[in-house]
Amino acid sequence: MGDKYNKFSKYFVAVDCVIFGYEDGDLKLLLYHRGFEPAKGMWSLMGGFVGEEESSDTAARRILKNITGLDDIYLEQVQAFTDPKRDMEGRVVSLAYFALIRIDRHKSDSVRENGAHWWSLKSLPNLVFDHKEMVEKALEKLQNKAGLELVGSELLPDKFTLLQLRLLYEAIFQRDLDPGNFRKKILSLNVLQRLCEKNTTESRRGAHYFKFIDGATERSFERIVKI
Amino acid sequence: MGDKYNKFSKYFVAVDCVIFGYEDGDLKLLLYHRGFEPAKGMWSLMGGFVGEEESSDTAARRILKNITGLDDIYLEQVQAFTDPKRDMEGRVVSLAYFALIRIDRHKSDSVRENGAHWWSLKSLPNLVFDHKEMVEKALEKLQNKAGLELVGSELLPDKFTLLQLRLLYEAIFQRDLDPGNFRKKILSLNVLQRLCEKNTTESRRGAHYFKFIDGATERSFERIVKI
DNA sequence: CCAAAAGTGTTTATAATACACCCATGG
């Protein structure tokens, strides 16, 4: 490489992952207890520095793999955070990502070893630096995505009831949705297949399980939740 | 500052601006002829490196001010481009921004001095590096914004006809819009004020000029163009 | 029996779309 840019400054470049999971009717975030300075002992997003041979996407995947053991995680860039004073230990430009994780699949022991913990979105602890702002922007992005296509395959188990799917959407949009209208809307997308099996633990009558039809284009081009 | 991060690598951090303008019924991009290596002589977005005391937002504003002489430019971050090989001259992480410029206001002599030129979005030249991808992502963001709130005050002159506004929207969404329906939709937002003056140069009958009502919340919370 | 979710159907309100039609006027 040449030296054309040598008069300009270089900075650390990090990624921070806003990791969404869904469990017990609650949208959750995977946070960890920082084991190093600065801000040692405080709660923070999962992050790390971008290596010389990798893009930020690759770095984010590497970090998620380390923590959760998962390879095929849905990942989307949120935005860059670049305030010169955002990290008191040095000039760090951080690229926020959001990830969707199926909690039932990830390696929970690896998560625990890393001092990580799932926190309900409704009661987050104080976060270091500008991580709270990252969470807010990531939630906006998630709402945007979920409003245009059916998420769920990235967050729910293989089979799930429409109640579970609706509760997920209510958690994402943080408001109630009409059960009847939601059911009709979702089924009209033709991306779910009803299974014969029923879930009898969450209602007396029992609700059919559904699964995503393989290969059904999830991007339905119809608005699922009006924004 | 400490030395906690010293084992990690540092990279150049740049911003590249996708500068939209509107003129003669055409959505245009301000590009410039690179005067330095690498890729000297090719067309490129306006860009520059982020300084030690500034955020990337500030850097983008500084660059836009240098080129156009304008201070109050609408600016939004698009996304980070981080491929390790995206710039052959060194590891440069670039943050793409999109800007909306009123061509009638900017300092055209300063633009010319910088070797810059307005190109119609319909016939762009080949761009260096990943700048074409930046333009595509920026247009997506612009469509998203324009679909949810009335842009125009950032791109059109102080007074304009509804024909001009519709042509702007058709340029942004790259499809035709029904004149009657567009008019009703726009006027129902109650953010435009009809002036007594008429424009008689673009139609025989003459069309009323409109202007944006000061302080009218532009974010109308109604969808202007369905996506 | 009753509460609670499952599942279906109906009604109303609102928004998107298509398009007809008259107006004004420069060439």
Place this chain on the structure above:
DNA sequence: CCATGGGTGTATTATAAACACTTTTGG
């Protein structure tokens, strides 16, 4: 007088939202 955009009105269709009602079953 006529082509062109200005401007208004209306019919049709699609979608969102509200909500009534019936079914099922464990406690």
